Amino acid sequence: MIQHFHFKPLFENSQLPGWVITFYYKQQYxxxxxxxxxxxxxxxxxxxxxxxxxxxxxxxxxxxxxxxx
Structure with missing residues (x-):
C-alpha cells in the first residue's frame, strides 16, 4: 500500500500538466x-x-x- 502520497505541479503555471509525486511503499521512499x-x-x-x-x-x-x- 502506498503511504504519504504527495504531488505538486512540475511547472509554476499550474495550467501546464505534469506533477512530481512522492510516496512510501514498503518503507521505501x-x-x-x-x-x-x-x-x-x-x-x-x-x-x-x-x-x-x-x-x-x-x-x-x-x-x-x-x-x-
Whole structure:
C-alpha cells in the first residue's frame, strides 16, 4: 500500500500538466514525474519489476482521485 502520497505541479503555471509525486511503499521512499499522458518517469530508484505494475496502478488511481476529479 502506498503511504504519504504527495504531488505538486512540475511547472509554476499550474495550467501546464505534469506533477512530481512522492510516496512510501514498503518503507521505501520513491519520487517520480507523472505526465499528463499517464506515463511515469522514476527519479532515483523504482519498485522492483515484480511490483512495478501494481505500484503504477495505485499511482494512477490516486492521481485520478486527486487531480482529475
Amino acid at each position: 520513491y519520487k517520480a514525474e507523472y505526465n499528463k499522458d499517464g506515463s511515469i518517469k522514476w527519479i532515483g530508484i523504482k519498485p522492483s519489476e515484480e511490483e512495478l505494475v501494481a505500484v503504477e496502478k495505485m499511482i494512477h488511481e490516486l492521481m485520478l482521485f486527486h487531480v482529475y476529479d
